[in-house]
Amino acid sequence: MPYQTARHTWETARKMGHVPLVESDFVRSHLRHYRVHAHETVHDVADHLLVPADNLGDPGLPLAWALAFDGSSQEVAVNDRYPSTRVGYLQIAGVLVNLLEMQEQSRQPLVDPAVIRRATHESLLSIVMPGSNVCREDCDTVCDSWRLEMFEIFRDYTIENKPLLDYYFRFLEAGQRAIGGCGQIVLGRCAATRQCPARNIVIPKSGATCPQCQGALYPTDILRVHEEVQDLNANETALGRLRTVLEHLAMLCYLDYLFDRLPRVLSSVAFILDGPLALFGPQAPLKRAIAAYLQSAATEMTDRGYRLPVIVGIEKSGQFAEHAAQIASHIPNRTLMRLPDDYIFQRILASRPSTTSAFGEDTYYGRKFFYKSARGQVFTITVPYMDSNLFLQHHADDPVAYATLPATLALLDGIGTKLYSDAAIPITLAHSFASIPLGIGSKVLTLMSKEFLDQTP
Numbered sequence: 001m002p003y004q005t006a007r008h009t010w011e012t013a014r015k016m017g018h019v020p021l022v023e024s025d026f027v028r029s030h031l032r033h034y035r036v037h038a039h040e041t042v043h044d045v046a047d048h049l050l051v052p053a054d055n056l057g058d059p060g061l062p063l064a065w066a067l068a069f070d071g072s073s074q075e076v077a078v079n080d081r082y083p084s085t086r087v088g089y090l091q092i093a094g095v096l097v098n099l100l101e102m103q104e105q106s107r108q109p110l111v112d113p114a115v116i117r118r119a120t121h122e123s124l125l126s127i128v129m130p131g132s133n134v135c136r137e138d139c140d141t142v143c144d145s146w147r148l149e150m151f152e153i154f155r156d157y158t159i160e161n162k163p164l165l166d167y168y169f170r171f172l173e174a175g176q177r178a179i180g181g182c183g184q185i186v187l188g189r190c191a192a193t194r195q196c197p198a199r200n201i202v203i204p205k206s207g208a209t210c211p212q213c214q215g216a217l218y219p220t221d222i223l224r225v226h227e228e229v230q231d232l233n234a235n236e237t238a239l240g241r242l243r244t245v246l247e248h249l250a251m252l253c254y255l256d257y258l259f260d261r262l263p264r265v266l267s268s269v270a271f272i273l274d275g276p277l278a279l280f281g282p283q284a285p286l287k288r289a290i291a292a293y294l295q296s297a298a299t300e301m302t303d304r305g306y307r308l309p310v311i312v313g314i315e316k317s318g319q320f321a322e323h324a325a326q327i328a329s330h331i332p333n334r335t336l337m338r339l340p341d342d343y344i345f346q347r348i349l350a351s352r353p354s355t356t357s358a359f360g361e362d363t364y365y366g367r368k369f370f371y372k373s374a375r376g377q378v379f380t381i382t383v384p385y386m387d388s389n390l391f392l393q394h395h396a397d398d399p400v401a402y403a404t405l406p407a408t409l410a411l412l413d414g415i416g417t418k419l420y421s422d423a424a425i426p427i428t429l430a431h432s433f434a435s436i437p438l439g440i441g442s443k444v445l446t447l448m449s450k451e452f453l454d455q456t457p
Helices: 019-023 025-031 099-105 113-118 142-156 164-174 219-223 236-261 286-303 319-330 341-348 388-392 405-414 425-434 440-453
Strands: 050-052 065-077 086-098 120-130 184-189 199-204 269-274 310-315 335-337 366-372 378-384
Touching: 019 025, 065 236, 065 425, 086 099, 086 236, 086 425, 099 405, 120 142, 120 236, 120 425, 142 164, 142 219, 142 236, 164 219, 164 236, 164 286, 184 219, 199 219, 236 269, 236 286, 269 405, 269 425, 310 405, 319 341, 319 366, 319 378, 366 405, 378 405
Parallel strands: 065 269, 269 310
Antiparallel strands: 050 335, 065 086, 086 120, 184 199, 310 378, 335 366, 366 378
16 A cells, blocks of 8 residues: 655555566466466357247337436545545436337437437436545444445435335345335344344334344344445445445336336336346345345236236446357357356356356346347346246256246347447446546545535645
C-alpha cells in the first residue's frame, strides 16, 4: 500500500521494483506448476451439444414487452486528508421496453428516435450507504448502520405501491425461510453482536430486540450482507452483494405484481437480468426461495392455461462469456449449445469441488446455455428452473425440458444490437440508466458527499 505525499499524490514504485520477482527461483518454480485450464484451442464442438432452435418447438406469439434490470455501484472518499473515510452509492434500473414498437422500427429505412424513446420507460432506485469511518447518527458502528439502512430500504421503497419488504416475505415464505402467514422469519444467529450466543430468533417484519444482548434485529439480517461490511476498509464487495440482491428482487417484484393482477399480460412479458440467475456469497441460500417461488407461480399459471413468462439472465463478461466467444465460429446461427456439467468442468472452469457436485447447485436457480442468434450474436444465458423436478435432477441440461426456451431464443433473435458486441437492446438501455460514470460521476458524488458530511479539505 503506497504512502500519500504532502501534495495528495501517491508514492510511486521503483522502476526496477519488479526485478526481484522476475529473478526469484521460488517464483519461477511455482509458476511451472500452474496451469491455465480452459484456454486451450477449440477445434470443434461435439454435435450432440448443438440443438437448432427450430427443434425446440413453437415459440408462440411474439412477446409484447421486456423488463430489463441492471445496477451500478461506486464508493468514493469524502475527505482528501483521510481517504479511508468513504461513502457508497448504488443505483438499480428497471427499463420497460415495448418490443412490438421497437421491432416495427427495424423494418423502417430509418429509425425514428422519438418512437424508440416513447417505447421505453424507466424506473431508478438510488441508494447511499455508509462506508468505512462513516456511521448513521443513530448507530454505533458501520455494520449496524448498514443493517438499519438495508431494513429501511426494504421497508420504505415501494414497487407499484407495495413495500419491497412485503414482496421479500412472500419469496421467503415460498422457500420456507419465513413462517407462512405470520410475517415472521427465523434468524439463525444474532446479527447485532458477534459474541451473542442467541440462536433461532423469531423476527417480525417490523424488527425485534435480541432476547439476550438486547441489540436491534431486522428481517433483512438473514441476507447477511452486513457480514462483509468493513469498519476500516473499502466496502465495494458489500455494495456489490447488495446491488445483486436488489437486482434480482426488483425483477421478481414486478413479476409477482403482474402474476397477482394481470397473469394474462404476464404471459407476454420477458424479464431480462444483466448477469446470471444466481446469487453468490452469504446471499446464495436466497436462491432456493427464488426457485421455489418461480416454480409455484409456474405451476399455477400452467394450471390456469397461461403461457409462462420468459425469464433470462444474460452475461456480458466472465469465464463463460469468454469461452462462448472463443467457440462462436463452431456454432451455427440460430443454434443452442447445451452445457453439461462435464463440459463445464473440463472446458470452462478450472476445477470441480467433488465428482458428485453439480455446477451451481448452491448458487444458481437456472441452467446455463450458449445461443448463437439469427444475426450471429453469441449470448451466454441462464434460463430458470420452472419445474421443481429439474432442480432435483442435478441441473439437467436437456433444453427440451425448459418450456420457456423457444420463446426465449425467439426474443434473443429480435433484440440484438450492434452497438456493442453480443449486446441486447433492453440490457443496454438498463445499463445506460443505472451506470455511474467513472469520471465526472465520481467527482460529482465526491463533492456531494463532502458537502453533506462537511468534509471539505
